Amino acid sequence: MCTLSTFLRILCEKQDLICNVCFFITHNFDFICSDLEVDFGSDENASIVYAALAIDKELQPDKVKRQMSVANGKLSVHFEGVEARFLRASFSAFVDVLTLATKTIEQFGQGMDS
Template sequence: MVWRLHGTSTVNFMRYTLCSNLEVDLGSEENAHIVYTALAVDKELQPDKVKRHMSVSNGKLSVNFEAVEARFLRASFSAFVDVLTLTTKTIEEFGLKKE
């Protein structure tokens, strides 16, 4: 499992000015869809301050976070990674295979 983090920060007059991107190679399309489905039900607690967009392609989960302030971005990203870690450990524990 490979995690890649790409972050950018911009200053402009748009509503969402900070963003961070996370890409996780889950080894197979099946694993990526399982993780996506598990995480998609967990909505942002403050959708007016943080937006999260997820997609799956070629066995990779890509997640884009956009926030109005750094503290909201940090809190959302941190909570997401906690649940992502739990989900990937569950897949590893129950032996879903990589392609």
Template sequence: MNSTIGTEEQSSKFVSNNELYSMLMHFLFVFLGEGVNFMRYTLCSNLEVDLGSEENAHIVYTALVVDKELQPDKVKRHMSVSNGKLSVNFEAVEARFLRASFSAFVDVLTLTTKTIEEFGPKKE
């Protein structure tokens, strides 16, 4: 029995790393869809702001939810309101996009809260 022949036959059954990667990407493309990129958003930051009341939180949410990200393929922002708090989750592909998005959002959030303080219902 020649052991070399068995080794050659066995080695032809193995796939290279590149072929395996290509097969995996094809599988993900076919079964998950072309728009899905499961490892794309790797950096994240969470912000929670206590706005004092459910009404104020909803006012701020309504004012800010219409302001979409300028580069939605690079940054995602998810907002929610619960118990008078605005929760915001940022996900980005790079630190500079995360920083820019977070900073711009905080600027607009600050303006919105100052507007509520100035023109909102007066506390007794």
């Protein structure tokens, strides 16, 4: 059985993202937190991904909260969950959509600059 941090690291590696992914997990008395930072290299690309991901709200906002921000070409995401299993499910679904948005920019983004 793997720990939550191992699961999240494997998930990021399996998605084959071309960006730098870092996350930290902290335990508090009432919730578990995870921070994800993805470097897209430009504010434009990070903002495009932010806009695509901001539409989808958490399915169980009483169990998991997600806060996103963009700065210096990086998308930063902070997750808080009441249990590891809710955090794991939310993080996994988020990384799936993040991967799709990233691959879309990689495939079609070069033509957007001109």
